[in-house]
Amino acid sequence: MRQPRLSAFQCALLAPGAILLAVLLVAPIALMAVESFRPFVGGRVGAGAGWTLRNYTELIEPAYAFYFYDTFRIGFIVSAIALLLATPLAWQAARTKRRAVRVSIFGLLIGLLFMSLVARLYAIQMTWGTNGPLAFFGTLIGVPARSAGYAAIQVAIGLLHFVVPMSAIILIGTFQNISPRLEEAAASLGAPRWRVALTVTLPLAAPGLLSAFMIAFAMCISNFVVPLILGRGVVLFTTNLMYVRFSDVANFPSGAAIGVIMFALAGLVIYFMTQLVRWVSPEAQS
Amino acid sequence: MRMPSSTSTALDWTASAVFRFLLAASILFLILPVLVSVVLSFDDRQFLGPFPPKQFSLRWYRSFLDNPAYLDGLIVSLKLAVLSTVISTVAGACAAYVISSGRWRGRDTVETLFLSPKFVPTVVIGFSILGFASAIQVFDPFTRLIMGHVVITIPFTVRATLASLVGIRRSLVEAAISLGAPPWRAFLDVTLPLARTGIVAGALMAFVLSFDEVAVSLFLSDAFTQTLPIALVAEMRANLNLTVAAVSTVFAAVTILIVFFLDRAIGLDRVIGQGLYRG
Numbered sequence: 001m002r003q004p005r006l007s008a009f010q011c012a013l014l015a016p017g018a019i020l021l022a023v024l025l026v027a028p029i030a031l032m033a034v035e036s037f038r039p040f041v042g043g044r045v046g047a048g049a050g051w052t053l054r055n056y057t058e059l060i061e062p063a064y065a066f067y068f069y070d071t072f073r074i075g076f077i078v079s080a081i082a083l084l085l086a087t088p089l090a091w092q093a094a095r096t097k098r099r100a101v102r103v104s105i106f107g108l109l110i111g112l113l114f115m116s117l118v119a120r121l122y123a124i125q126m127t128w129g130t131n132g133p134l135a136f137f138g139t140l141i142g143v144p145a146r147s148a149g150y151a152a153i154q155v156a157i158g159l160l161h162f163v164v165p166m167s168a169i170i171l172i173g174t175f176q177n178i179s180p181r182l183e184e185a186a187a188s189l190g191a192p193r194w195r196v197a198l199t200v201t202l203p204l205a206a207p208g209l210l211s212a213f214m215i216a217f218a219m220c221i222s223n224f225v226v227p228l229i230l231g232r233g234v235v236l237f238t239t240n241l242m243y244v245r246f247s248d249v250a251n252f253p254s255g256a257a258i259g260v261i262m263f264a265l266a267g268l269v270i271y272f273m274t275q276l277v278r279w280v281s282p283e284a285q286s
Numbered sequence: 287m288r289m290p291s292s293t294s295t296a297l298d299w300t301a302s303a304v305f306r307f308l309l310a311a312s313i314l315f316l317i318l319p320v321l322v323s324v325v326l327s328f329d330d331r332q333f334l335g336p337f338p339p340k341q342f343s344l345r346w347y348r349s350f351l352d353n354p355a356y357l358d359g360l361i362v363s364l365k366l367a368v369l370s371t372v373i374s375t376v377a378g379a380c381a382a383y384v385i386s387s388g389r390w391r392g393r394d395t396v397e398t399l400f401l402s403p404k405f406v407p408t409v410v411i412g413f414s415i416l417g418f419a420s421a422i423q424v425f426d427p428f429t430r431l432i433m434g435h436v437v438i439t440i441p442f443t444v445r446a447t448l449a450s451l452v453g454i455r456r457s458l459v460e461a462a463i464s465l466g467a468p469p470w471r472a473f474l475d476v477t478l479p480l481a482r483t484g485i486v487a488g489a490l491m492a493f494v495l496s497f498d499e500v501a502v503s504l505f506l507s508d509a510f511t512q513t514l515p516i517a518l519v520a521e522m523r524a525n526l527n528l529t530v531a532a533v534s535t536v537f538a539a540v541t542i543l544i545v546f547f548l549d550r551a552i553g554l555d556r557v558i559g560q561g562l563y564r565g
Contacts, residue, residue, distance in 0.1 A: 028418035119534035123323035222407030
């Protein structure tokens with residue numbers, strides 16, 4: 001099947017955005033990839049001459065690999081909890097018969113999406129931090145708010161506040177696409193509600209749940225500002241490491257190598273996400 | 287019809303209890319910090335004391351207005367957000383229109399290109415643009431900030447416009463063309479008005495995203511051109527006082543206004559449908 005070409009008018013409409021992205025996204029990342037193979041010369045801005053793999057090999061050393069491990073570990077746990085908190089919200093919004101309930105949940109979720117994350121993180125520090133009214137939570141789970149380990153808890157709370165509204169909005173779409181008739185049919189055949197949820201709703205919602213999880217995970221591991229504000233300097237994500245390499249030691253090539261790896265990882269996560277969703281629901285491809 | 291057994295009823299009851307608990311927990315988790323920070327912003331104490339405050343005043347709001355670093359930051363942030371929103375909305379809406387107009391060779395590649403900045407970590411965007419800007423001899427911080435903010439906002443304007451274009455029937459455009467309108471005329475008079483809600487939602491998202499951005503701005507700004515979030519983050523890390531709580535409260539109030547505006551202008555159901563955050 002031959003596909004038509006674009007008219008001159010369409011090309012003209014496409015051009016501004018395409019040029020902007022070519023110049024401001026593709027070219028800079030290509031340049032960064034080149035720089036990442038340059039040797040680091042201390043005391044000067046930019047990279048030295050010649051080629052090296054050293055910027056990559058040093059990241060395999062345990063001291064650096066640990067940052068990657070920490071980023072992934074916290075990101076994974078947060079995404080799982082986010083799913084747990086977002087599902088009831090989304091379900092209630094998608095299935096309630098009362099308009100006021102639906103609009104309130106929508107308003108809350110959209111409001112959080114639009115509200116400054118910096119302001120929200122500050123609010124979390126005030127609420128869950130050492131002096132905050134919810135600081136007792138740390139003692140409750142055995143990590144007192146004054147201990148060093150609490151930084152990771154705070155970062156997790158901040159990330160949750162960031163990804164729960166997004167996951168919920170994705171899941172609202174998922175649940176709205178599942179016909180309530182199927183559940184009613186199962187219930188009218190005598191299945192109790194927990195069984196309907198487990199055997200009818202869950203399998204139908206699985207692709208949506210999976211993609212919500214993967215998007216939350218991608219959002220977590222690429223986040224910069226949450227560990228910056230709530231990490232107390234104890235919890236650093238790879239994103240923060242990249243900034244430190246650049247701002248404190250002015251090691252541009254090393255920062256570039258971390259950037260290339262993060263770019264590749266983001267691509268991998270997206271690739272796996274599409275593959276996984278395709279595998280779970282082969283018919284949902286169209 | 288089979289009667290449910292008593293274990294089933296017990297399981298049903300437990301399941302619905304767990305559901306209600308999680309629902310309440312999640313709503314409280316999302317709202318509580320915002321409320322705490324709003325209350326604290328009116329605290330009269332000079333230091334950061336335990337919650338709740340006993341006396342209230344507007345001292346932190348005054349201290350925000352008295353601090354030139356914040357006001358300068360606010361002006362830079364507003365200028366930056368307006369300019370990059372205009373650029374990315376025009377470029378994004380035009381591109382979305384072409385992407386949605388039927389199947390053509392290379393369409394998937396172009397669509398992926400336009401949505402891809404969303405998946406590139408913002409630190410990578412900030413870092414790579416910094417290197418690129420110095421390679422092409424651009425050292426003005428505001429220009430660099432615009433470069434970075436346009437990239438991070440484009441996918442949102444493209445996606446929101448795409449979502450609103452899906453609902454427009456192609457026959458309307460074809461009718462206009464068959465009545466003698468040139469393609470650009472059909473675009474201006476038929477497609478654009480119909481896609482308005484998506485374009486507005488995308489522009490709003492772009493504005494908020496740019497206004498709140500930290501990672502990209504941290505790389506691309508310098509000591510003399512700072513955005514408001516950068517000033518706030520510096521303040522938060524340096525000393526914990528409640529000026530930031532006052533700013534947060536103002537942000538929360540503006541957000542509530544935005545949500546009301548969105549509900550009136552577009553309807554919240556449709557905003558959710560504009561796919562602002564779908565991957």
